[in-house]
Amino acid sequence: MKIDPYIYTAPEKWINPQMPLTMASDIWSLGIVIYYLLTKKSPFLQSTPQEFITSAYQPLVVPQNISPELAGLLFGMLQPLPDQRLNVAQVLQNQYFAKSFFQIPGAPKMQQINTTMQTDWNIPIKRLLGFLGRADIDPRAMDGSIALLNSQIVQEQQKFQNSEKARIQAEKERDTAILAQNAAQDDNKRLLEDLQALLQSKDDDQRKLNTEITQLRENIKVLQSKLKDQKSELDSDVITFQVVDMDKSVNVAAGGARTETDVQLCKVNVAVEENVE
Numbered sequence: 001m002k003i004d005p006y007i008y009t010a011p012e013k014w015i016n017p018q019m020p021l022t023m024a025s026d027i028w029s030l031g032i033v034i035y036y037l038l039t040k041k042s043p044f045l046q047s048t049p050q051e052f053i054t055s056a057y058q059p060l061v062v063p064q065n066i067s068p069e070l071a072g073l074l075f076g077m078l079q080p081l082p083d084q085r086l087n088v089a090q091v092l093q094n095q096y097f098a099k100s101f102f103q104i105p106g107a108p109k110m111q112q113i114n115t116t117m118q119t120d121w122n123i124p125i126k127r128l129l130g131f132l133g134r135a136d137i138d139p140r141a142m143d144g145s146i147a148l149l150n151s152q153i154v155q156e157q158q159k160f161q162n163s164e165k166a167r168i169q170a171e172k173e174r175d176t177a178i179l180a181q182n183a184a185q186d187d188n189k190r191l192l193e194d195l196q197a198l199l200q201s202k203d204d205d206q207r208k209l210n211t212e213i214t215q216l217r218e219n220i221k222v223l224q225s226k227l228k229d230q231k232s233e234l235d236s237d238v239i240t241f242q243v244v245d246m247d248k249s250v251n252v253a254a255g256g257a258r259t260e261t262d263v264q265l266c267k268v269n270v271a272v273e274e275n276v277e
Contacts, residue, residue, distance in 0.1 A: 006052065007042060008028075010082065011053050012082050024083075025082070027077050027091060028078065028082075031073075032078070034073075034077070035074055035078070038066060038157055038160055039063055043061070056078075057080045060075055065159070065164065065167075066159075069094060069095040073086075
């Protein structure tokens with residue numbers, strides 16, 4: 001991801017273009033460079049200058065895989081308000097920069113210079129320092145310091161890349177484990193569904209068999225009742241006679257009969273009884 005050039009300019013310069021460049025704006029630019037070298041992306045939205053300014057006043061998102069010292073340094077260097085931003089002395093006191101910059105013995109320290117003095121060109125020292133930007137860093141210390149800074153940035157970048165690789169690998173292993181677990185759960189679910197379907201089928205067959213048995217028992221009861229009724233009807237229609245003399249007289253169990261008509265009736269009843277037997 002490329003960074004648009006205007007993002008290197010501090011927000012206060014966009015708000016007030018007439019404001020001269022200061023050390024605070026240089027600190028901002030250096031913070032942008034360090035952030036990009038570590039993450040390969042911009043710390044703020046940058047589609048348009050207005051979007052960048054709005055994003056610059058939002059809380060800064062710092063990668064979690066960098067050291068706390070460097071994270072604190074980036075927070076301090078990329079503060080949207082210049083008076084809340086770290087100055088050069090505070091930056092150099094940070095543990096991340098402690099071994100990168102040093103003061104050459106005998107070199108003048110900027111805080112000891114009388115900024116009210118005038119130059120040969122009648123320019124105040126304080127104003128001249130504003131023009132120079134990085135004048136409070138001894139030029140003789142820059143070459144070795146920049147080399148050390150580049151070395152530390154490369155180390156931090158390598159550390160960040162290794163951490164990202166480890167994180168991606170851990171996420172892949174976690175996703176693989178989740179997929180395997182989900183596959184096992186799917187297999188168990190299918191087996192459970194098949195078992196439930198089998199049990200349901202057996203229950204349906206048992207209910208069907210019970211229904212058929214119940215219906216068969218009802219049919220048997222109906223047949224038994226019909227047979228009992230038919231037997232009762234037959235028993236009521238049969239009268240037993242003791243035939244003494246078919247031509248002359250008979251002895252009837254129900255009181256007897258002596259007339260010719262009674263004899264004929266007995267013959268009919270005897271015939272009925274024989275047919276029944």
